[in-house]
Amino acid sequence: MAVTVSIPTILRTHTGGQKSVEASGSTLAEIIDSLESSHGGLKARLVREGSLHRFVNVYVNDEDVRFAGGLDAPVSDGDNVTILPAVAGG
Amino acid sequence: MLRIRRDLVDAMVAHARRDHPDEACGILAGPEGSDRPERAIAMLNAARSPTYYEFDPAEWNAVYREMTGNDEEPLVIYHSHTATEPYPSRTDIARAGEYATMLPSPHYVLIGTRDPDVHELRSYRITDGEVTEEPVEIVAAVPE
Numbered sequence: 001m002a003v004t005v006s007i008p009t010i011l012r013t014h015t016g017g018q019k020s021v022e023a024s025g026s027t028l029a030e031i032i033d034s035l036e037s038s039h040g041g042l043k044a045r046l047v048r049e050g051s052l053h054r055f056v057n058v059y060v061n062d063e064d065v066r067f068a069g070g071l072d073a074p075v076s077d078g079d080n081v082t083i084l085p086a087v088a089g090g
Numbered sequence: 091m092l093r094i095r096r097d098l099v100d101a102m103v104a105h106a107r108r109d110h111p112d113e114a115c116g117i118l119a120g121p122e123g124s125d126r127p128e129r130a131i132a133m134l135n136a137a138r139s140p141t142y143y144e145f146d147p148a149e150w151n152a153v154y155r156e157m158t159g160n161d162e163e164p165l166v167i168y169h170s171h172t173a174t175e176p177y178p179s180r181t182d183i184a185r186a187g188e189y190a191t192m193l194p195s196p197h198y199v200l201i202g203t204r205d206p207d208v209h210e211l212r213s214y215r216i217t218d219g220e221v222t223e224e225p226v227e228i229v230a231a232v233p234e
Contacts, residue, residue, distance in 0.1 A: 008192040009163075045191055055188045057147045064147045084154055085192040087115070088137075088144035089169060090181030 003031060005081040014041045028058065029071040031081060046083065047071070055086040092166070092197045092213040093227045094127055101130035103209050106170035106201040109135065115143040118166035119157050126232050127165045143169045168199035176202035176210045178221050186216035197224070
C-alpha cells in the first residue's frame with residue numbers, strides 16, 4: 001500500500017531534494033522501514049531505541065500518531081504522512 | 091542581525107504580556123529563503139507553564155501547512171521567559187538542536203516579562219549547541 005510522506009526541508013538531503021516521497025506499509029513502523037530502504041538515514045532521525053523520537057511529531061492525515069499507537073499506528077493506501085520537529089523549550 | 095518591523099515586535103510583546111506568568115510562544119513567518127518576517131502567529135503553549143513551552147502539535151501542523159501553501163517558512167521562533175533573564179535555557183538549546191535536523195534554524199527571539207513595566211527583547215542564533223546573541227534592528231518597514 002502506498003502512502004505519501006511529506007519531508008521537512010533539512011531531511012530532504014536524504015530524498016534527493018524531494019518534498020514528498022512514496023512509501024509502503026500498513027503501520028507507521030513499516031512506512032519508516034520502507035523510507036529507510038529507499039532513502040537511507042531517515043530512520044535514525046525518527047526512531048530512537050525502538051520508539052518514535054520524543055521531539056518529532058508525525059501525523060497520519062493530520063492525526064498526531066502519539067495518540068494513535070505511535071509506531072504501531074495503522075496506515076492505509078492513499079494516506080498522507082507528515083513529519084515535523086516538535087517546537088519546545090524552557 | 092535580525093531586522094524586524096515595529097508592529098511585529100509589538101505583537102510578540104503583547105502576546106508575552108497576555109500569557110504572563112505562563113510562557114508565550116509563536117512564530118514570525120516570511121517568504122521562504124528570505125530573512126524578512128512578515129506576520130506574527132501566536133501559538134498555544136500546550137504546556138501552559140511558567141517554565142516550559144511546547145507548540146500544540148495539531149495547531150503546529152495546521153500552521154506549518156498554511157505556511158508552506160503560501161511559500162512561507164518560520165523565520166523567527168519566539169517565546170517568553172517570565173521570571174528569568176531572556177537568555178536561551180539548556181532546554182531551549184537542546185530543542186533547537188533537534189529542530190535544526192529537520193527545518194532551517196530560525197532566529198530565536200526571547201522576550202523577558204519579569205519587569206511588569208519594561209520588557210526585554212533579545213535575538214539569538216543557536217548552532218550546534220552554541221548560542222550567539224545578535225543585534226536587533228527595529229524598523230517601520232523592511233524593504234524587499
